[in-house]
Amino acid sequence: MSNQAVANRYAYALFQLAEEKGILNEVAQEMELVKEVVNSTPEFLQFLGHPKVTADKKRAFIETSFKGSLSETSLHTLHLLIENKRIDSLVDMINSFKGMSYEAQNMAEAIVYSAKPLTGEEQAQIAEIFGKKVNKAKLLVTNVVNKDLIGGLKIRIGDRIYDGSVKSQLDRLERQLIAGTR
Template identity: 70%
Template sequence: MSNQAVANRYADALFQLALEKGLLDQVNQELQVVKEVVQTTPAFSQFLGHPKVTTEQKKAFIQQSFKQAVSETSLNTLLLLVERNRIDILVTMIDKFKALSFDAQNIAEATVYSAQPLSTEEESQIADLFAKKVGKEKLIVNNVVNSDLLGGLKIRIGDRIYDGSVKAQLDRLERQLIAGTR
C-alpha cells in the first residue's frame, strides 16, 4: 500500500476520533505545530527515522517533546505512528487531516499573492467575497507578497486560480491585440 493511502487511513481515523470528541479545531492546530517542528528541525526527523534508535527511545522523545504542547489524542496518534514505524507519513497525514477538518467545517484556504502586504481589512474583504464564490462558509487568507506582480491580486483556492494581476490583464490584452479581436 502506498504511503499516501496509509496516511489517508490514519488521517481519517484521527478525524473520526476528533470529530467524535469535538476536538477538530484543537487537534488541527496541534498537528500544525507538530508539522512546523518537523519541517523546521531536520534533526527531529533524522532521530525518529534512525534505525539504531529503539522504538521506546523514540516514544520517550515524542512524549518529552510534545506532552505539554498537544492533547492526549494527538500525542497518542504520534506514539502510534512511532510504534508502527510509520513516522515517515506524518506530514502527509497532517495535511490530509487538515483537509478533512476544513471540509467538515465548510472552510477553505486561500493563498493571495499581492505586490504589497494586505491590510487586515483587505484580507477580510477578500475572505468574505471569495468564500461566497467557492461556496464555503469561511475562507482563511494567507497573504504572500510577490514583488514580480505590478499590481492587483492573484488568488489560489484549492485548484482554482483567480488572476486579477496587472500582468495577467496586460497579457490578455496583448493576446487580443495579436489575434485582432480588439
C-alpha cells in the same frame, strides 16, 4: 501502498476520533504545531525515522518534545506512526487531516498573492467575497507579497486560481498580439 494512501488512512482515523471526542479544533491546532516543528527542524523526522533508534527512545523523545502541548489523542497518533514505521507519512497525514477538518467546518484556506501587503480590512473583504464564491462559511486568508505581479491579486483556494493580476493581463495581451488575434 503509497505514502499518500497511508497518510489518508491515519488522517481519517484521527479525524473520526477527534470528531467523536469533540476536540477537532484542538487536535487541528496541535497537528499544525507538530507540522511547524517538523518544517523548522528537519532533524526531528530524521531522528524519528532512523532505523537504529529504538521505538521506546522515539516515543520518549516525542513525550519530552511536546510535553503539555499535545492531547492524548494526538500523542497516541504519533506513537502509532512510530510503532508502525510510518513516521515518514507524518506531514502528508497532517495535511490530509487539515483538509478533512476544514471540510467538516465548512472552511477553506486562501493564499492571496499581491504586489504589496494587504491590510486586515482588505483580507476580511477578500475572505467574505471569495468565501461566498466557493460556498464556504469561513475563508482563512494568507497574504503573500509578490512584486512581480505589478498590481492586482492572484488568489488560490484549493485547486482554483482566480488571477486578476496586471502581469497576467499583460501576458494575455502579449499572447494575443503575437497570435494576431488582436
